Each structure stands twice: as structure tokens, then as C-alpha cells.
Amino acid sequence: MLVFWEQRLVFLATPKTASTAIEVALESLAAVAVQRPAALKHVRARDYRRFILPWLEAAAGGPFTAVALIREPVAWLGSWYRFGQREDAADAGDSTAGLSFEAYAAAYLAQEGGAAGHLGSQADFLCDITGRLAVERLFRYEAIDAFVHFLEERLGCEILLPKLKVSPEATLDLAPPTRERLAAAFASDYRLYECAESRLP
Numbered sequence: 001m002l003v004f005w006e007q008r009l010v011f012l013a014t015p016k017t018a019s020t021a022i023e024v025a026l027e028s029l030a031a032v033a034v035q036r037p038a039a040l041k042h043v044r045a046r047d048y049r050r051f052i053l054p055w056l057e058a059a060a061g062g063p064f065t066a067v068a069l070i071r072e073p074v075a076w077l078g079s080w081y082r083f084g085q086r087e088d089a090a091d092a093g094d095s096t097a098g099l100s101f102e103a104y105a106a107a108y109l110a111q112e113g114g115a116a117g118h119l120g121s122q123a124d125f126l127c128d129i130t131g132r133l134a135v136e137r138l139f140r141y142e143a144i145d146a147f148v149h150f151l152e153e154r155l156g157c158e159i160l161l162p163k164l165k166v167s168p169e170a171t172l173d174l175a176p177p178t179r180e181r182l183a184a185a186f187a188s189d190y191r192l193y194e195c196a197e198s199r200l201p
Helices: 019-029 045-060 073-083 101-110 122-126 141-155 176-185 187-195
Strands: 002-004 009-011 065-070 137-140
Touching (some): 009 019, 009 045, 065 122, 065 187, 073 176, 101 176, 122 187, 137 141
Parallel strands (some): 009 065, 065 137
Antiparallel strands (some): 002 009
């Protein structure tokens, strides 16, 4: 999470949407940069609105705009799978070594625990308890140039994102029935994704 005090802007770090690269690029410009622990770095929008936003607005005497990214849902799950292909993933307990993406997706759908069962969803991260979007601006990860343009306009500077934490390449094949089940499971995520900003103004 990054707080830009003068610009009244807050970046909420949706997991697996280049949040580390964004935070590294913008940390020096932020009044507050929370990168650890993960529970604070990736604070959910509902928790931000309940606990953090009231304090910010009271201290600053005005409203803040929250902004976040969302990734195409199956690609988001694939990014978690590829993240688990890292050599050091076994020590972290999230290894997907020897596991196909098909099996990983099935485990996610079954919420069986292990490497896939704790992930939740992007909709859960971005929405309030009623299922309504809880940030003011939402951009597609796949159109990150639109997000960067927004930041450049708002922060008044050029922004270059570094490539960090690049996961290994992996085959992300899925059987049609599994893809259909994921589409149903990600219905709320796709609703948000379809509404997210994806073009330069």
C-alpha cells in the first residue's frame, strides 16, 4: 500500500498485479509505503475503507482516491501457479513443482488447501462485504500503460516500472470443463474486470 499525501491518492496492492514493481518505482514519492508484512502490504479494500481511510481523511481534512489493478482472472490464477514453480517455493510452502495447472486449478476450485486453497479472489480483495467495488479507480493489469498514464498525470512525473519477481514460464493448459468451472467461480472477478479501465484517455 502506498499513500500519496499531497495528491490524496492511495494505491492498494492487489496480489499478482505487479504491485512490487509499482511500489519500488513509487516508494520515494509516497508519504507512506507499507511493503511488509503481507497483511498490510496487501490490505483489502474493505479493511482500508473501514480502518485506514477514516484516519487519513480526518488527518488530511479531505477525501482520498483509492486505486488498484485487476488481472484477467484465469491469468491471475496462472500467475500464482507460476509463482509456485520457483526454486525457492518449496521452502515457502507454496510449491507447485510436479503439479499441472489443471490439477492446481482443480485444487483451487475445491478449496483443498495447500498451494491453491488459500488464495481467495481478486473480487474479495477489491470489494466491500456487499460485493460492491471499494476503490474509486480500477485498471486492468493487461493495460498497465493506462494505469501508469493515470499515475503520471496525478503525480506529475514520468514513471518507469522495473521488472521484478518474474515467475518462471509454465504451460497453463486447461480442459474446457475446468475453464468453464473457473469462469463460474470467477464471475464476480470477471464483472469487475469488464468494468476496469483499459484505455488511455
